[in-house]
Amino acid sequence: MMAKGLFNFSKKILERFSNPENVGRIVKPDGIGYVSDPSHGIDLELYIKINNSIITEAKFKAFGCAATIATISMVSEMIEGKSIDQALAISEDEISAALNGLPPSKMHCARLGRELISSAIYDSKKRSNI
């Protein structure tokens, strides 16, 4: 009769959420992604460093629910070492899979993760075009 996990979260989500990696900001980032909807309880920032089209470093800040925090932390890790194109190609299902499955009621977090990657990369492109 003991709970199997909060919200039926996978152990991976619970771990990520209690001790998220990549928390923080990068002082001179090549791109910053924002997904901001504080009226819906969400405010996310993703900082990336890019070298030769490869994302070499990622950090994040998140105001959001537990699943959001876990997801964004995971996303920040997933894109490290990937090319920009590879990062943009990451699907919601891949994000969910990396967390051993988001519960259905939290699938929107994966979408937020994708939007955040796009936003950061878009910003980096804008910057490099200047």
Added chain:
Amino acid sequence: MMAKGLFNFSKKILERFSNPENVGRIVKPDGIGYVSDPSHGIDLELYIKINNSIITEAKFKAFGCAATIATISMVSEMIEGKSIDQALAISEDEISAALNGLPPSKMHCARLGRELISSAIYDSKKRSNI
């Protein structure tokens, strides 16, 4: 947690109903009362013998619920030895009291009892007027 009595019937009603007195008919009665409403599950007969305006004997037959049977049996006994006028004056409350209280849902039985007395005495008057 044992039931205090069926329908919350008084012990008196239960006794009366299991072993009613005065069941039967009188062969040459001075009056017969009928209350018949078989479509409502009721068919009652009351037979009386009268001597000098005094009811000397009463018997009944009853098709009806337990409380009705107990009430009519009680009524038949109550009128024995009473004058016609005394018998007609018996109230519903008196009938209920004689049974140590009919439950509210069965108070209509007392009314049936009164109607039955009236009917029998009315019949006896008709007969003696012939």
Added chain:
Amino acid sequence: MKRIYLDYAATTPTDPEVAKAMLPYLTKSYGNPSSLHSFGLEAKEAIEEARGSIADSIGARSSEVIFTSGGTEADNLAIKGITFQNKSRGDHIITSSIEHPAAIETCKFLEKRGNRITYLRVDSNGLVDPDEIKKAITNKTILVSIMHANNEVGTIEPIADIAKITKEADIPFHTDAVQTFGHIPVNVKSLGVDLLSVSAHKLYGPKGIGALYVRKGLELTPLFHGGGQENKNRSGTENTASIVGFAKAVDLTIQEIPTETIRLTSLRDLFIKGILEKIDDTRLNGHPQLRLPNNINVSIDYIEGESVMLNLDLEGICVSTGSACSSSEHGPSHVLLAMGLPREQAYGSLRITLGRWTNETHIEYILDSLIKIVTKLRAMSPLVVKVKNIE
């Protein structure tokens, strides 16, 4: 005094194993299933497990089962829920004249508010004729509601045949399976119904919990609004302990159906044979074959049911009667009248329903008691001489 309970159709004792299964969800895993923390989650999981196993047992999906506070709520939710939801499509409901009050009074309520209701006649065995349903359907018909088996006379209705008709006409079909669930096989697929009501206390589960099956895709207007529980169909903090108990009861009972059917049918027929042979002027009400294994309903001429019932009760035997007699409510069973019984006979009806703890000794004991009681009451009855001209 030892008491013999023969009123299993009215309600059943909660199986001690069911009570045992409920207890932890009262005192230990007491979280509110809507709470997001671990206490809430463990309650939620228990409910979903129960829902799954009950859904399984009737051939439904979990998402098609709505928990309610009992059979009455399930019937009300089905009938009002479909009626309110489909106001713009039509206003006509087809039901039978022998439904349980939970269905028939609901229809009468809707009738007063302007709905049109067809109360189908039944034959002398209590059977609904599917052809009559076909005839009754109009383009304004929004619901057909016919019970699976009748609670008074035990007649089992031709639900699958009716379902073929409603399916063709594309009209939602509700059946009240409160008396059949746990007693004979109940499967929403083979019955072909769209809505189905059940209640735990008829199958050795607790009172105050039931369920409504609603076929996927069918929408209802809820009876309760609020926190949005039960997929928004039935708000209110879930009764975790009773839901768990319900599932346990279903589990235990359904296993037993094959053996209990044989055992109870033979006890039932023993009693029927006994009373018809040993007491004159008695007859069986309800269908002789298409009948619940545990249901006996007999009419005993010249005497009134409630007085028989109370006499039996004084001997420790608990049964039921189709006749109620009180200052506020008069009248014999609407079911028996719909089957064409004369009122006097309907007044003399007795329902004896068997269950898990009924044995042959009980059957013999009640037969003996009944003979004594009938003899005594008939000696008091003015109807005996009127009808038979004997004294």
Added chain:
Amino acid sequence: MKRIYLDYAATTPTDPEVAKAMLPYLTKSYGNPSSLHSFGLEAKEAIEEARGSIADSIGARSSEVIFTSGGTEADNLAIKGITFQNKSRGDHIITSSIEHPAAIETCKFLEKRGNRITYLRVDSNGLVDPDEIKKAITNKTILVSIMHANNEVGTIEPIADIAKITKEADIPFHTDAVQTFGHIPVNVKSLGVDLLSVSAHKLYGPKGIGALYVRKGLELTPLFHGGGQENKNRSGTENTASIVGFAKAVDLTIQEIPTETIRLTSLRDLFIKGILEKIDDTRLNGHPQLRLPNNINVSIDYIEGESVMLNLDLEGICVSTGSACSSSEHGPSHVLLAMGLPREQAYGSLRITLGRWTNETHIEYILDSLIKIVTKLRAMSPLVVKVKNIE
């Protein structure tokens, strides 16, 4: 892991004595209360005794208490029952914007069907102003429904003052006392209300049972039609065991109110003082004095409530938050928004509710955990720098 339950406003464990009182009515005195035989009668008597003692405890008569399946049903029955019954007299309902969903969603449902609803504003402490009710009343007003105390922020409303107004205007007044019954004195006479909802699982009774007080003379359209139980107001086989358990819970809890009020108020204030002192940018939601003894509701800036709640849960502490975050439902508490909190702050709210088994150690433990968790989450939060311009 040891768990600390601090979500007593969501639900309470069933008192083991209550469970013990229920058990015989499951397995032994299991009769259907409507049955006329001795099994039925003993169930009926147990119900009437329970009804009497619950009625007594709120200053009502037995005949004024209708048992329901919980607080949600009681609220729905009160609001819909009065609305449907008085359709010819009017169509206007006055309620507040901070009611429980059981009331507010019911009003929204009625609004969609054509009723006019006034949702009164509250002040920043969550208080309804009786004068606003006076102003809102029209000659079409058929019901006023204002909760006794709010389930999220614990604010206790001026019910007796409102009752003076509704009495003068001769309009039925319903109060949802689900959060107050068993926690502070509840008396229908001194409150002056016409209808009052209660629920057993908020006071150490079982889930799935509640009651509605309806002042004598007031008529309702029932939600359930059927066998005519509960004086025709609520059909359905009565949940004997839970009704008995409810009465037992009331009995046990009401006795404790005076001592528990003192004990819990002091624990509550200890926590409030602690969090406001030890964590920056926090504030108490709800009225500082006119407040349930067991309710704490705080906003913690820059972080989101659900993530705080889950972090606490991982440490074994169960609390509640005014913010829910799921793909289907978004949005912070309607109560906090109605009190004027900015959405971000409403997202950072936590409700901690105390009960019979809460002690000072728990308060210290949760304070310590909370400090750690808030520090960690704020370090992740982009709002901290935005708002305070620090990093």
